[in-house]
Amino acid sequence: MGEIILTFNWDGTVEKETKGFTGKSCISATKFIEDALGETGERRMKKEALGVQYKNEEKKKQGLSY
Amino acid sequence: MSHTVDVSTKITDEECLVKALCRVENQTGHIFPASIIERHKDPTLLNLYGSHRTVNAHIIIRRPNLGHGAYNDLGFVKNSDGSYTAVIADKYDSAWLQRLTTYYGVEKAKKEFKARGIKYTETTDDKGRVQLKAQVKGGIYG
Numbered sequence: 001m002g003e004i005i006l007t008f009n010w011d012g013t014v015e016k017e018t019k020g021f022t023g024k025s026c027i028s029a030t031k032f033i034e035d036a037l038g039e040t041g042e043r044r045m046k047k048e049a050l051g052v053q054y055k056n057e058e059k060k061k062q063g064l065s066y
Numbered sequence: 067m068s069h070t071v072d073v074s075t076k077i078t079d080e081e082c083l084v085k086a087l088c089r090v091e092n093q094t095g096h097i098f099p100a101s102i103i104e105r106h107k108d109p110t111l112l113n114l115y116g117s118h119r120t121v122n123a124h125i126i127i128r129r130p131n132l133g134h135g136a137y138n139d140l141g142f143v144k145n146s147d148g149s150y151t152a153v154i155a156d157k158y159d160s161a162w163l164q165r166l167t168t169y170y171g172v173e174k175a176k177k178e179f180k181a182r183g184i185k186y187t188e189t190t191d192d193k194g195r196v197q198l199k200a201q202v203k204g205g206i207y208g
């Protein structure tokens with residue numbers, strides 16, 4: 001399972017963070033909540049997540065699968 | 067992969083707006099009971115003290131319920147695009163509207179999660195902000 005964390009600021013804006021997704025599936029799997037809430041700003045891929053993706057790709061190359 | 071994104075909340079859902087009005091503190095430090103919130107299918111006249119404007123709204127709280135010093139009704143007008151515009155005055159200012167919008171976002175997100183059968187928890191972070199955490203299919207482990 002992936003995780004969505006929504007943090008609601010008192011100025012009416014919402015910070016959406018996703019964890020535990022592979023590739024860009026985090027965007028498609030959680031876009032419904034952005035569409036429901038309003039207008040979306042800039043999307044930032046997390047550095048540590050990019051690192052996880054890199055490690056996953058390395059494991060796939062080595063024949064390891066999830 | 068994971069990501070973060072900021073979303074500016076837009077009020078479009080009547081049910082969630084009413085729930086938000088029942089959560090946000092009013093100017094007397096209390097919350098509004100649902101029973102005093104008028105919901106109109108057709109726009110209804112707001113009482114605006116000393117104003118020559120005629121404003122009709124769909125969601126209304128009358129001024130006797132707004133606390134001491136309120137001279138005007140509080141209302142929300144539904145626009146043709148489905149969004150709501152607030153008609154606020156007196157002590158119900160932009161800061162209050164921002165807090166209302168925040169609670170609206172919380173209620174709207176909870177409604178979307180429930181509609182999809184997604185389990186969530188509601189907590190408060192160390193800065194006093196409301197947080198929702200939800201488990202969603204499509205992650206590494208499911």
